[in-house]
Amino acid sequence: MLISLFSCEDEGYLSSPDAQLKFSSDTVMFDTIFTTIGSTTQHLRIYNPYEENILISRIRVAGGDFSNFRLNVNGTPANEVYEVEVPARDSIFIFVEVTIDPNGQNLPMVVQDSIEFTTNANRQSIKLVAYGQDFKLVKNENIGTTTWTAEKPYLVYGNAYVDSVSTLTIEPGTKIYFHKEAGLYIKGTIEAEGTFQNPILFTSDRLEEAYKNIPDQWNGIILYSGSHNNVFNFATIKNAYIGLQVGTIEHEGFATLELNNSRIENMTYAGLFAMKSKISGYNNVIANCGFYAAALLVGGEYEFYHTTIANYWGGYSSRARQTASLILSNNLIIKDSDGSEVTHTGNLEKALFGNCIIYGNNRMEIELGKNDEKAFNYYFDHCIIQVPDTFNTSNKEHYRNVWKGSTYDPLFMDPYEKYNYALDTLSAAKDKGSLEYAKFFPNDILNRDRLADNGPDLGAFERVEKKDEK
Structure with a gap:
């Protein structure tokens, strides 16, 4: 019974409702990617800044299974996971990928979502942003x-x-x-x-x-x-x-x-x-x-x-x-x-x-x-x-x-x-x-005049000096 009691004490978690996770970034950003083609993998690091272990009761993508974004939480591929432990003064990784559906338009589009974290009834979120191109x-x-x-x-x-x-x-x-x-x-x-x-x-x-x-x-x-x-x-x-x-x-x-x-x-x-x-x-x-x-x-x-x-x-x-x-x-x-x-x-x-x-x-x-x-x-x-x-x-x-x-x-x-x-x-x-x-070839690669100064420069670029404002 004594061994069992001490084991329970060692596995306790920080219970303060004011506990705040720290993040490596407030936004996971994807540069322009092609629609229907998956992105490279971005990552987010979640830190526990306290001297006690923290139990995150839920991590989820706000858009759920219908989201364009996909998560892998510390090795578990899922858009919603429960009871994720972060040891004291330690961290875990979340890996994020995205696929954007074509919209039939010619201009780049933006897709947004967020990752929600619930810890001791305290909610925090990280933005997910991806720019796509049909x-x-x-x-x-x-x-x-x-x-x-x-x-x-x-x-x-x-x-x-x-x-x-x-x-x-x-x-x-x-x-x-x-x-x-x-x-x-x-x-x-x-x-x-x-x-x-x-x-x-x-x-x-x-x-x-x-x-x-x-x-x-x-x-x-x-x-x-x-x-x-x-x-x-x-x-x-x-x-x-x-x-x-x-x-x-x-x-x-x-x-x-x-x-x-x-x-x-x-x-x-x-x-x-x-x-x-x-x-x-x-x-x-x-x-x-x-x-x-x-x-x-x-x-x-x-x-x-x-x-x-x-x-x-x-x-x-x-x-x-x-x-x-x-x-x-x-x-x-x-x-x-x-x-x-x-x-x-x-x-x-x-x-x-x-x-x-x-x-x-x-x-x-x-x-x-x-x-x-x-x-x-x-x-x-x-x-x-x-x-x-x-x-x-x-x-x-x-x-x-x-x-x-x-x-x-x-x-x-x-x-x-x-x-x-x-x-x-x-x-x-x-x-x-x-x-x-x-x-x-009077103009250079930047369309600048080669014949406007003391002589043409060698190479593709003509050096154009700024005029003395005086």
Whole structure:
């Protein structure tokens, strides 16, 4: 009897009607998610601040079983649980998920509920808030000639194919989201013509803030060899494995692309991966990739003006990047399944970089892979390149007005955390550009005038100093 008595005393709970639980937050918030698609899991921590155990007599979602929200209370999946103990000076977790039903509207919606806690007849509550977006689903579809509009975002599950006789037109302001391992594959033509006011977005379907700049969330976009007249203008491609692959080694012919005023960022392998293709572009940012920001292989023809190629990869993997930001090569060696090597070669007819920046956090950010049996023509004109001071740039057939090494750091505003590749006021890239090129591209990626000051800046961004108010 004595043992039983003492056991009962040890298991007693705080009985004060004034007992108040403490919470890690007063609101569990979900960023915009797609309707019918579940969210990531958020968590809430419940603290017992007292020296005695607390018994929460009931924890429930106010909306009950009809709520869009789902709870897991300390390991128990249920929207209503009873008699949950929180030890003295300890805590428990509640995990929350949400699924939002489509409402047939085009604008984002908000779904709200709350978690109610009853302790010693004392009630407390925590808000639940989720923002949802209705969408058009594209699931493993072969797309004929069609137009995607900005009316609703598109969600690609699996893969979307554009066949060799079809054209996919994407209107300004359209947003295309891709589920894990999904991709867009173009054998015909894609015309993604955004505007400065209404750019086009290609990214993953994880819209939570924590996933904003995480790579490898989807596969990427492939333009097959034989795919011509492709255009990306005022477009952003981000958070994939390879952002934009132009050309396929296993198919005959070549792909063509106009790439302007666009950003390709945060890729696990490469931002722009081109093989035996023809690409022209200006006002582009290609940045933050695990291996190459831009790889131009097996020859081809390439022209880039006022383009920023910047690679400060880090923070996503313990593996340090050993590769250059930019690789130019007229060959590619591929291993077969049996371990044998196959070499593919092609003439590099042209690789012109005018008023560009190629920079990063490696000492050598340019790699040149030459096969003597094929043409290997490249030219850097009015460019900052990140190479050692000993790197030979004396050959006028390849280099003209090139600034190299850490002395000519472009001083990007914040390349590591905010991925901002605009120029600081002390940037070595200021006013260094060729006026000849700038006249063809008088506005930068932010639509600012390059010709309004002492000279055009290198890269995609023109530094505009604030005028002295005096």
